[in-house]
Amino acid sequence: MSSSINTYARDIGIEFDVTDIRRHFPILNRTVRGNQLVYLDNAATTQKPNQVIEALTNYYTENNANVHRGIHALAEEATQAYEKARVKISEFIGSKKSSQIVFTRGATESINLIAYSWALNNLSPGDRIVLTEMEHHANLVPWLKVAKDTGAELKYIPVLPNGLLDLDSIHKIITPQTKLVSLVHVSNVLGTINQIEEITRIAHENGAVVLVDGAQAVPHMSVDVNALDVDFYAFSSHKMIGPTGIGVLYGKSHLLEEMEPFNFGGEMIREVRYDHASWADVPHKFEAGTPNIAGAVGLHAAVDFLQSIGMKNIHAYESELVRYAMERLEAIEWIKVLGPDRSIQRGGMTSFIIDGIHPHDIATFLDSLGIAVRAGHHCAQPLHRKLGIPSTTRASFYLYNTKTEIDALIDGLEQTRRFFLS
């Protein structure tokens, strides 16, 4: 397998030793139902390298204590490790200050934090919230709640048949009434990479605040929140080889400072009396209770690992993988691939349908071969309804996947079709 991999790594002009990368991910060695695991469900969650697993173990073996309150040595070490992770994440996404990084449970909680702490206090009837038709439920359901509670209206930027947003309609949709534009950076179904910079500029011209769901972007490409000029940016650790249960909300200082806390309790206070309390500075006022310290340490290790390979290299390698997957899938007449075609750059995933075979049956058959894909609506029911498709099968890739695994997928799909339709 390694020779073909290295060949095309050279083809894209980078040093990318996927064989070596795979060595760091112990789970990739396991078998499933008697077959070598082929893990192609990375848009759902990613596998973890030894470096991340060891960081978690080391933290609990050597440094475990609560943060920001103990006087003893371990408390100091734990606090340092936790805050170092914040600085690391801040630098990784181009935030100018680490106080603009709030640790949450994940992208979903980051978006909910904005919904509860910012939107409920800043929106009123007549205001407009703009989303896109390709949002994950995580960036849709909170806004249904906010719209209901505040009387603000929801508008959606349409998705064109080619899987891109209808940018021509944006000037009609983002108006001076628009207070918030919240959109996905990379679609988890279509793979579309949205033009965040341009949309943010138009939103700001209209006085709106911009929130970006970057769950499928940060793991796969260089993201610079400062260059994008977005106001809020949300992502999850587990989709970028880090632990589950921790995520990030980036927010511009002046906005975070004006916002009310999200949760209330220990860690987030300055002073408490029986009849009132005042809040700690940002970001701590948003981190009530004992945070996921080990998770932050693990995420730090994940970022170190990704940086040691280089986000530009990862993006180039994945782009080549997805190009190859698209080429192979599009060559098969009974497969229809959703989203932008090969001429347009897309994120590392392909969702597709096979006439006459339900995605659940495809996924179960592939599972019997040890191939893990996702079947369903991928938490984007309204998008599937719009496309007139109840559900799709999705193969999503990451830095440890190979062309050989894509060949296994194609072979598995051919077997699936023979099994169900002949």
Place this chain on the structure above:
Amino acid sequence: MTNIMNEMYRDIIMEHYRDPRGRKHVTSPDITNEGHNPLCGDEVELAISLDGDRINELGIHCVGCAISTASGSILSELVEGKTIDEIKRIAEHVKAYLTGEIDELPDDDMGDLEVLQGVKQFPVRIKCALLAWTTLIESIEHWEHDKKK
């Protein structure tokens, strides 16, 4: 691979999937209900006309995978002519059987249900096999609740 797939997608299941029974229109139904599997978007629509406490006619339309469609098709063959109580009992058995609470279905009149057992090896798919049944039970419970009012 093929063995465990053959066990799950038995010929009878594939035959029900390709030619589902019960896809009929029930005029003036007494009970109607829709069921969804939020995980995958599978949908089932039920319409039932009653004769006393006995099911006179049942129409079922499934949009979903082979397992949920076949299960709905088998359901439609089983329930017509049975009383509400009998159907509740069958549904409980189906659920207990597929979730592994009982190892065998009772002998009486379980039609093709036994062929669904292959899903036990794929626990996430048990929901597919149960969708039509849970929708049926839910609709009966709603109907009974409304009747008491």
